[in-house]
Amino acid sequence: MMKSFLSTTLDFAFPWACGLCGTGDTKLRSGAFCCDCQQQLTRPIENSCQRCAAEVGRFVATSDGCVHCRKSRLKFDSVTCLGMYDEAMRRVILSSKWSFSAVGITALAQLFASAAGDRLKQLDVDLIVPIPQSWQKRIVRRFNSAQVVSEVLSKTINVPHDVHILRRRRNVRPQKRVPVQQRMQNQQDAFRIRDAHLLAGKRILVVDDVMTTGATCNEAVRMLRSHGAKACHVAILARVLDGSA
Ligand SMILES: [Zn+2]
Ligand SMILES: [Zn+2]
Structure with a gap:
């Protein structure tokens, strides 16, 4: 009664x-x-790349990757996304990033959870780890989108998420300002691990809002694996197919 009056x-x-x-x-x-x-x-999405989740033509085989990822040494086992970074997705993500509230990103994360929850459950992960924000972003933004998505996925697939285990080590130049070819290098040593003992033999789901070259998730996965993670999958809201994010 009180609740309906309130709403x-x-x-x-x-x-x-x-x-x-x-x-x-x-x-x-x-x-x-x-x-x-x-x-x-x-x-x-009718057909997407098995390695990087990019949308590809209907009959394109992707067991060795696709035109968007073939040249990259991707270290993760799979990528799951809600969709491509098209006009609709771009508008919601961009306006949410700069918003005072996490309502928009939470709504997208919930759509993602309903669309991909079963697939994510099948990955059988032990821990969800969101990509942390740099301190510059922490100052200007109210929340970390990756963490918002990770929280929703954690509840959906009933797996704990840890926001402390992966830390930023050094401040890399924002990926958006770095040419696509140099983005892998730009992320090198961007992270450090805390409480490494929690990772031994674990299956991890790394979560971010968008993925362009995969450089950020790749570096995070490299660190997680070097501290004993057995499998590393990636979940993102949107796969960006050009350098626009
Ligand atoms: Zn690909
Ligand atoms: Zn509408």
Whole structure:
């Protein structure tokens, strides 16, 4: 009774609007987004690369990777994503990153959890580790998107997540400002591990918001493996296929 009174009052004070197109028509509502926008954000991908999750042509074989990843030495076992970093995804992620609240990223993470929860459960991981933010980002942003996604996935697949085990060691130049060819090098030694004993023989799921070249996740996975992690999978909201993020 109290709860419904409260939610009615809140709805009145902050009427619902779709997190992407802004429509306030509650008949179209499907969670945080309207049905159309939700459909765009969860567009099924017919064929994606087995190594890096990039969307590829229908008949392209990807057991040895694809045009987006073949030249990279990727150290993770698999990548799971909600979708490609297309216009809809880009708008929600960018506006959420600079927002005061984590509502937008949480909504995307929940869509991701419903779409990919079963696949993530099958990976049979023991621990979820979000990519930490650099201190510059911590100053200007209210929250770490990777941590928000990791929290939602942790509840969905019922696996603990640890936000302390992976730490930033040095401040790398923001990947966005580094040419794509130099991004792997830019991330070298970006992380350090705390409580390494927790990693021995463990299967880890590394979580970030977006992945472009894979350099950040790759370096995190390199560190986790060098401290005894047995398997390392990656989960991201969106796979970026150019240098735009
Ligand atoms: Zn909408
Ligand atoms: Zn690929």
